[in-house]
Amino acid sequence: EPLCRSGVWRFHDLLPFAPPEKIVTIGEGQTILAPSDGVAKYIGLNPGQLFLQYEGMNPSGSFKDNGMTAAFTHAHTIGAKRAACASTGNTSASLALYCGVSKLMQAVIFIGSGKISYGKLSQALDYGALTLQIAGDFDDAMLRVRQVSEQLGIYLVNSVNPFRLEGQKTIMYRVLEGLDWEVPDWIVVPGGNLGNSSAFGKAFMELKELGLIDRVPRLGIINAAGANTLYQLFEVNGQRWNDGDIDRGAAANYYEELDKSHRRASTIASAIEINRPVNYQKCLRALDICDGVVREVTDQQILDAKAQVGAHGLGCEPASAASVAGAKMLSAEGVIAPSDRVVCILTGHQLKDPTATVAYHTTDQDEFNRVLGSRGVQRAEFANR
Numbered sequence: 001e002p003l004c005r006s007g008v009w010r011f012h013d014l015l016p017f018a019p020p021e022k023i024v025t026i027g028e029g030q031t032i033l034a035p036s037d038g039v040a041k042y043i044g045l046n047p048g049q050l051f052l053q054y055e056g057m058n059p060s061g062s063f064k065d066n067g068m069t070a071a072f073t074h075a076h077t078i079g080a081k082r083a084a085c086a087s088t089g090n091t092s093a094s095l096a097l098y099c100g101v102s103k104l105m106q107a108v109i110f111i112g113s114g115k116i117s118y119g120k121l122s123q124a125l126d127y128g129a130l131t132l133q134i135a136g137d138f139d140d141a142m143l144r145v146r147q148v149s150e151q152l153g154i155y156l157v158n159s160v161n162p163f164r165l166e167g168q169k170t171i172m173y174r175v176l177e178g179l180d181w182e183v184p185d186w187i188v189v190p191g192g193n194l195g196n197s198s199a200f201g202k203a204f205m206e207l208k209e210l211g212l213i214d215r216v217p218r219l220g221i222i223n224a225a226g227a228n229t230l231y232q233l234f235e236v237n238g239q240r241w242n243d244g245d246i247d248r249g250a251a252a253n254y255y256e257e258l259d260k261s262h263r264r265a266s267t268i269a270s271a272i273e274i275n276r277p278v279n280y281q282k283c284l285r286a287l288d289i290c291d292g293v294v295r296e297v298t299d300q301q302i303l304d305a306k307a308q309v310g311a312h313g314l315g316c317e318p319a320s321a322a323s324v325a326g327a328k329m330l331s332a333e334g335v336i337a338p339s340d341r342v343v344c345i346l347t348g349h350q351l352k353d354p355t356a357t358v359a360y361h362t363t364d365q366d367e368f369n370r371v372l373g374s375r376g377v378q379r380a381e382f383a384n385r
């Protein structure tokens, strides 16, 4: 019964690793696929062709719960008592919630210094996670948590964990369900640590092998311009994925360059402020399977797109809006056609990271009076922000 109420575990047949009696579920994955003609117009698509897969309705407010229930279940199956992650905020909120609700494990969380939004940090703290802010950013925290969990035998739930990706495949199952199993032309998703992208590619490969779909959609992975490793390696350097050795070489050289120049990831979309995506190799496979493309979008493009998502319902956090900004870019390039059916993944809830949103929307006296009439409000009533 509870398994049926989970948007992840009702696909248990496709996630056979989990013994049913060990499954830890808190009602994750009950999300919606919402058509949006308003956002379709913004992107440049015909009416009826855009769908927003809104993952903000998950218990911890982001898509991470899809993967966390699977990793957490595996951790429980092998008797883990502590689970750790590095995070830009959503993974940690999700892990902390599963630990808090189930009381099966202690959550151990590494975050970059001053890097995560207060909304997300407050979730981890409230749910009782042991939370450590380290000197450095997400990439440093990721490196550190891998060392620490290895040394101390703590179960690692970052998306290097393959069970995370198993759970996140169900996002695509639900998209297909919402479209009566008619495969869309495009899935567009923000790229950070590249867990989602990798999981989506695997999902489509498997569904095709099982004969449940007869073709796969194309994949658009969208980096923030200030955190654009995948874009640089895949699109700019033009390294292709057929020869794994070359890929590893290209990535290693690129990371060396990053180190030498002390270049750090930097974007308003804090969730995807990542320069060393742990799923890089897996993601190349997903790009291969789904004839994918990668684009980078600026912070301004992200915020503009986010405002459109807000104005037409739902809302989302900045990182999520990268998908809409990227779809708009691909549409302007003619890579996505107006008649294509496109699904943009909205990865996290609007309330997760509201600081940038408030700064973006300003109403000045002129605008106020334009709407309300010239006597609406006097100059003296305006406080400076």
Ligand code: F0G
Residues within 6 Å of the ligand: 062, 064, 086, 087, 088, 089, 090, 091, 092, 159, 190, 191, 192, 193, 194, 195, 196, 197, 271, 272, 317, 319, 320, 347, 348
């Ligand atoms: N969108 C949101 C809201 C995220 O929190 C993340 C990743 C992504 C997109 C990128 O997804 O890593 O699968 O490519 N957040 C991680 C975290 C890194 O720690 O919460 P990805």
